[in-house]
Amino acid sequence: MLFTTVTFVVFYLLVAATYFALTPRFRAQNVVLLVASYVFYGFWDWRFCGILALSTSINFICGLIIDSSQDEKKRKAAAAFAIIVSLSILGFFKYYNFFADQLAALLQVFGLGGTHDTLKIVLPVGMSFYTFKEISYIIDVYKGKFKAERNPLSFALYVSFFAQLVAGPIERGSQLLPQINAPRKVSPLDIEMGVFLILYGYFLKLVIGDNVSPVANQVFNNYEGYRGLDMLLGMFAYALQIYGDFAGYSSIARGIARILGFHLPINFKLPYFSRNPSDFWQRWHVTLSQWLRDYLYISLGGNRKGTIRTNVNLLLTMLLGGFWHGAAWNFIAWGGYHGVILVGHHWYSKPEVKKPTLPPKLASGLSIVLMFLFTLVGWVLFRAHSMDQIFGMLSRIGFSRSHETNGFIKTVFACAIPLFLIEWYQQSKLDLVPQLQWKPVYRLGAYVGILLAIALLGARQATEFIYFQF
Amino acid sequence: MSTEAPKKERPTVPDESSPVLSKRSVWLTVGGVILFAFLANLALIPIMAKCTPNSGYKIVHKKWQLLSETPDVDIVIVGDSSGDQGVDPDVLKQELGLSALNLCTVGDMMVLNDAAMVEEYLRTHTAPKMVIDLHVYDVWERDVAGSALAQIPFSVGQLKQVTPWIKHDFDWTADIVTSRYLPLYSESKSFKQLVFNTLTRKKARTDEADKIGPNGFLRQENSDPDLVNSDLAKHTETLQNLKATISDTNKQALQRLIQLSNEKGFSFYLVSAPIYQGLADLATFQKHQKELSAKLEEILKPLKNGGYLFPEPRSFPMEVMQNVDHLTVTGAEDFTKQLVEEIRKHESGI
Numbered sequence: 007m008l009f010t011t012v013t014f015v016v017f018y019l020l021v022a023a024t025y026f027a028l029t030p031r032f033r034a035q036n037v038v039l040l041v042a043s044y045v046f047y048g049f050w051d052w053r054f055c056g057i058l059a060l061s062t063s064i065n066f067i068c069g070l071i072i073d074s075s076q077d078e079k080k081r082k083a084a085a086a087f088a089i090i091v092s093l094s095i096l097g098f099f100k101y102y103n104f105f106a107d108q109l110a111a112l113l114q115v116f117g118l119g120g121t122h123d124t125l126k127i128v129l130p131v132g133m134s135f136y137t138f139k140e141i142s143y144i145i146d147v148y149k150g151k152f153k154a155e156r157n158p159l160s161f162a163l164y165v166s167f168f169a170q171l172v173a174g175p176i177e178r179g180s181q182l183l184p185q186i187n188a189p190r191k192v193s194p195l196d197i198e199m200g201v202f203l204i205l206y207g208y209f210l211k212l213v214i215g216d217n218v219s220p221v222a223n224q225v226f227n228n229y230e231g232y233r234g235l236d237m238l239l240g241m242f243a244y245a246l247q248i249y250g251d252f253a254g255y256s257s258i259a260r261g262i263a264r265i266l267g268f269h270l271p272i273n274f275k276l277p278y279f280s281r282n283p284s285d286f287w288q289r290w291h292v293t294l295s296q297w298l299r300d301y302l303y304i305s306l307g308g309n310r311k312g313t314i315r316t317n318v319n320l321l322l323t324m325l326l327g328g329f330w331h332g333a334a335w336n337f338i339a340w341g342g343y344h345g346v347i348l349v350g351h352h353w354y355s356k357p358e359v360k361k362p363t364l365p366p367k368l369a370s371g372l373s374i375v376l377m378f379l380f381t382l383v384g385w386v387l388f389r390a391h392s393m394d395q396i397f398g399m400l401s402r403i404g405f406s407r408s409h410e411t412n413g414f415i416k417t418v419f420a421c422a423i424p425l426f427l428i429e430w431y432q433q434s435k436l437d438l439v440p441q442l443q444w445k446p447v448y449r450l451g452a453y454v455g456i457l458l459a460i461a462l463l464g465a466r467q468a469t470e471f472i473y474f475q476f
Numbered sequence: 477m478s479t480e481a482p483k484k485e486r487p488t489v490p491d492e493s494s495p496v497l498s499k500r501s502v503w504l505t506v507g508g509v510i511l512f513a514f515l516a517n518l519a520l521i522p523i524m525a526k527c528t529p530n531s532g533y534k535i536v537h538k539k540w541q542l543l544s545e546t547p548d549v550d551i552v553i554v555g556d557s558s559g560d561q562g563v564d565p566d567v568l569k570q571e572l573g574l575s576a577l578n579l580c581t582v583g584d585m586m587v588l589n590d591a592a593m594v595e596e597y598l599r600t601h602t603a604p605k606m607v608i609d610l611h612v613y614d615v616w617e618r619d620v621a622g623s624a625l626a627q628i629p630f631s632v633g634q635l636k637q638v639t640p641w642i643k644h645d646f647d648w649t650a651d652i653v654t655s656r657y658l659p660l661y662s663e664s665k666s667f668k669q670l671v672f673n674t675l676t677r678k679k680a681r682t683d684e685a686d687k688i689g690p691n692g693f694l695r696q697e698n699s700d701p702d703l704v705n706s707d708l709a710k711h712t713e714t715l716q717n718l719k720a721t722i723s724d725t726n727k728q729a730l731q732r733l734i735q736l737s738n739e740k741g742f743s744f745y746l747v748s749a750p751i752y753q754g755l756a757d758l759a760t761f762q763k764h765q766k767e768l769s770a771k772l773e774e775i776l777k778p779l780k781n782g783g784y785l786f787p788e789p790r791s792f793p794m795e796v797m798q799n800v801d802h803l804t805v806t807g808a809e810d811f812t813k814q815l816v817e818e819i820r821k822h823e824s825g826i
Contacts, residue, residue, distance in 0.1 A: 012650040012661075194502035195494060201506050275489050288489050436490045443493065446501040450508040457513060461660045462671065 007049040009258045010211060017046065018262060025266055032189040036163050039266070046168040047132070054130040057095065058166060064091050065140040066161045069147050073154035085148040089141055096137045099129045104333030132172035134330060136165050138297055143179040145301055152180050160186045169263040173255050175273040176293040182268070190267025195442075198449075202439065203261030205456045207254045210425075212464030215250025218243045218421045219465075221414050226389050226399075234404025239414040241382045241399075244389050246421055249277065252291070272438065278381070279433045281373040282355075283347045286381065298327050317352070321345035331388070336396065340387040347380055424459075513660065520659040520667065532582040534685035535560065535694075536589070536627045539579045542692050543593060544600065550574035551606045552597055553692070554590035556583040558749035558801045559610035565691040567812035572819075574605065578692030583615045584624045587729035592628050592638045594736055603740040606782075606823075608815070609733060612749040612801045613765055613789070614714060616772075620725040622651025623662060638732075642725065695805050696798045707800040708754050715760040720767035727775060734779045743823060744782040746772060748789040750811045752800045756791035765789065785818045 007014050021042040028034045048055050068088035072081045143164070147154045155161040164182050225232050225240025232240070256273035263270045273292050280286035287295040303323040309316040321342065328341015353359065364372070383400065390396045432438055441452050528534060535557070551574050553563050558580075565576035579593050590609050597604070620642060625635060632652055636644050655662045688694050722730075730746070737744035748765070755761055769787035776784050796807030803811055 011647075012654050013647055016646075016650065194497045194499045198497055198502045198506055199492075201509065205509075272492060275491070281488065285488065432490055436487065438490050438492045440493070442495050442497065446504045449501075449505045453505060453509045454512050457509060461516075462667065 007046055009255065009262075010208070013049075017042070022265065030189050033159075035190075036159055036186060039167065040159055040163045043163065043166040043168040043171060047166065047171060050131050057099075057130055057133070058136065059162075061092060061095055061136070061140060062162050062165045063158075064088060065144060065165070066155070066158055069144060069154035069161070070156070072144070072147050081148060085144050088144045092137045092140050092144075096133055099133060101333045135174045135176055136171060138176050138294075138330075139165060139179075142176070142297060142301060146179055152183075155179070155183055155187075157187070167263070167268075169259045169266075169268070170270060173252070173259070174291075174293055175256055175259065175271050176297050177270055181271065185268050192265070192267045196264050196267060198442070199439065200261045200263075200265035202441070202453065203257045203264060205261075205453060205460070207257030207259075207261060208460050208464070209254070209456050210250040210257060211254030213250075213459055214421050214425055215247045215254055216465035217463065218246045218250070218418060221417050222247045222389070224410070225414075226395075229395060229399050229402065231408075232402075232410070233408045234402055234406040235411050236408050236414060237399050237403045238382075239411070239418050241386055242422070243414070243418050244385050245278070245378075245382055246418070246425065248385065248388075249274075250421075250425075275438065276429050276433050278378055279374055279429065280377045280381075281370060282377055283344065283351045283380070284355075286377060287344075287348070294327070294330070298323050302326060317349045320348050320352070324348065335393065336387055336390050339393075339396070340384055343384050343387055517658055517660045521657065524659045524667065531684045532557075532584065533627055535688070536581045536585060538685045538688055539581050539692060540593070540629050542577065542688075542690075543579055543597060546577050546690075546692075548602045548604075549577045550604055551576035551608060552594065552604045553578045553580060553608045553610065554593050555580040555608075555610035555747075556585070556612055556615055556749070557581070557694075558583075558612045558803075559608075559747075560688075560692075561694040561696045561798070561805075562750050562803045562808050562811050563608065563610060563815065564693050564805070564808045564812045566693070567809055568816065571813060571816040576691065578694075580610065580692070583612060583618070584621060585627070586615060586618055586620065586624070586723075587611065587726045587733070588620060588625070588639065589628060591729040591732045591736075592630065592635075594733060595638055596630075598736065598740060604742050606743040606745065606819075607733070607737065608745045608747055609730075610747040610749055612751075613761075613768055614711075614718065616726055616768060617719065617721045617723055618726070619723045622648065623655045626652045626655030626662075639725075640728075693808075696802065696808075697805055698798070699795050699804050700798050701794050703799045704752055704754075704794055704797045708752060711755055711800055712758060712760070715758065715764055718764060720764050720771065722768075722771055722775070730772075730775055731778075734776065737782060738778070738780050742781070744779060745819065745822075746776060746782075746784045747815065748786040749801050750803055750807065751789050751791055752797045753791040753793055755800050756789060783822055785815065785822075790814055 007017060021038065024038050025035050028038065044055050044058075047058060065088050068084045071084040075081050075084070143155075146152055155164065160183060163186050164177075164179060167177075167182070170177060221243035222240055225236055226244065229237065229240070253274040260270045260272070271293055275289040275292060277286055277290035280289055303319055306319040306322060307315055308319060311319075322345075324341045324345030325338055326341065328337045328339070328344070331337040331340070354361075386399050387396055390399065432440055437443075441449050444452070525537075551565070551568055551572075553559060553565070553576060560578065560580040560582075563578055563580070565578050568574060568576040579597075581589055587609070594607055620639075625639075628635060630638065632649060635652065642648065659667060684694060687696070733744060736742075748769075765788065769784070773784055773787070790811060792803060792807050792811070796804050796810070798804055
């Protein structure tokens with residue numbers, strides 16, 4: 007059930023009506039949300055619900071064991087068991103065929119391999135997201151950051167809440183469980199924020215992401231048929247597509263939760279205004295970035311063990327972050343690439359490294375452009391189907407034009423300019439919702455404008471959200 | 477990934493402000509958006525019905541209007557746009573002495589619309605002597621689209637009745653309902669065109685639907701060699717991957733037409749659309765058509781009166797083609813006469 011379908015709109019209206027009818031009985035509301043979440047998930051494939059329920063049950067029980075036991079060995083064993091089971095389920099569905107392929111290739115190098123069969127495994131949507139939620143919960147309980155959840159329904163809702171089930175944001179137990187276990191108060195601000203986030207999310211997805219996607223698809227699917235400038239436009243188009251798509255999804259997810267009284271974390275903070283790689287990861291897929299930092303990078307030692315170890319930890323974290331996105335070498339390459347530029351940036355940030363003296367505004371503008379170019383190269387690694395394609399596309403970049411270049415320029419800039427203007431205003435105010443400071447009549451005008459933009463300019467055949475595959 | 481401790485300098489990463497908003501102001505903004513969306517939809521329903529720039533839908537609406545307004549005729553012609561401007565009822569009258577009404581619409585309406593039209597005709601008129609159903613080869617594999625189905629002026633319940641083979645799930649109903657009652661959502665493309673035409677004061681091109689006469693025939697006076705050539709290139713490409721399949725919707729609708737013919741006693745003729753010679757000469761087309769004809773003949777086996785005409789489609793030169801499968805009025809006259817000849821071979825009684 008995609009957020010962009012009429013089915014979802016009707017589903018959400020029914021759920022919201024039932025939910026508010028039960029106010030202030032928040033436990034009953036939780037039951038409604040839990041049932042709705044499983045129905046929502048079952049729309050993809052009802053069998054996915056079984057895996058979700060199994061994974062939820064194991065983590066719930068292990069959380070209780072960790073919390074109730076004084077025996078450190080037992081606590082550790084329960085935590086390890088929960089994490090291993092969660093990762094094994096994810097590993098089987100997401101990575102089995104990848105590793106089988108690599109093993110077969112390796113054996114063939116040594117003349118040992120024959121043919122092997124890959125299993126027809128369908129990755130249940132959202133599995134990568136809810137697995138990370140469960141792992142963070144187990145680790146936090148183990149570290150004593152908060153008490154294990156005693157109510158199975160509350161915990162099940164934490165894992166499966168439909169707003170964030172299939173593509174995040176990756177919410178922590180310490181943030182969401184207290185909201186689940188208390189009556190929600192929906193303020194006027196929540197309602198307006200919710201409506202705005204939903205509208206703006208649809209705008210990002212349908213007007214920006216889906217309209218620019220044909221350019222990205224054409225160039226990436228047939229890069230050999232295009233010329234230098236087309237490569238750049240294709241990369242630019244993909245940067246807009248993936249941002250519109252994923253930031254749009256996150257915005258809708260946060261909006262539908264906000265109207266129900268839940269505050270989900272911000273996942274995107276104008277990432278293309280980043281000035282350096284470190285800044286980028288404070289703005290792009292923020293909840294994943296924070297998860298990797300808290301549960302992987304810091305666990306590896308973070309920056310406490312010297313420069314070399316810090317850099318190794320960074321690279322390793324980013325490689326695994328790339329691998330989280332999918333079982334393919336290009337995702338690993340993408341993660342590794344971001345690891346390398348992060349390491350490079352850390353080196354460059356040292357006071358002893360001499361830097362050119364430029365006027366602050368010029369330096370800021372140049373760093374944003376430079377970081378955007380670095381990001382574009384990263385998107386080639388992310389989107390390409392093979393290493394050949396990555397090198398093929400990057401080596402073709404230039405200014406030669408094909409007969410389709412003009413059309414590509416029009417499409418890409420028609421999407422990029424309005425987005426840039428909106429985000430430039432948000433960035434200049436350092437506020438993602440600057441319109442809330444306006445008079446109501448201006449806010450109304452802005453929302454009607456977004457609605458009309460969706461109606462007039464939105465792609466009608468909305469594509470599935472890119473991040474569902476992860 | 478951020479690994480740096482926050483520095484004590486002006487932040488550059490934006491956040492969300494949380495001002496206190498009064499209930500009144502939120503009522504105005506959120507209520508205003510909802511009210512705007514509701515009123516815009518309400519206003520657009522009649523506007524889009526009258527001024528839609530979608531000429532295909534206009535043709536559909538006009539043909540359904542003709543069906544309800546025209547008295548009984550001897551021959552009812554249904555099918556896609558190739559028949560719309562390919563079968564001239566006046567020529568049929570002249571050659572066979574039988575009155576005819578051309579109710580052909582557009583390809584996206586598929587055989588489903590033909591079946592619905594014949595059902596409605598039989599409900600409101602005396603059964604005709606003959607039904608001619610004409611389609612281009614690439615219509616057969618298409619499947620039903622809710623937006624097209626919504627153009628048939630039946631209630632949702634009636635649509636369900638005439639499409640018993642379709643899974644009438646929530647998505648199906650939602651598709652019909654949104655197509656009809658949420659034009660801001662479902663007809664955004666047409667709405668966008670309408671706004672663009674109005675703002676730029678662009679004169680809408682002569683509408684195809686306006687060329688339809690009282691007998692339903694669409695007169696296309698001029699040939700268009702450039703269009704024929706570009707269209708041929710598209711068809712050549714399409715044929716590379718096109719399989720000779722018949723969608724369930726088309727198959728079931730065709731079976732329904734056969735059933736009606738057998739029950740009501742009218743002759744039913746399925747006719748391959750006239751095409752450009754250049755297309756007929758393509759080996760890929762010939763292979764595709766051969767496989768398709770075999771499948772259609774298999775479905776037509778239970779038919780008592782009538783048959784399948786032109787399993788090898790009649791082809792025409794560039795001078796009488798508007799595009800690769802649409803004739804000019806001169807070509808239509810020739811094609812209709814060939815059709816009459818073929819029908820005479822089957823129906824010695826007429």
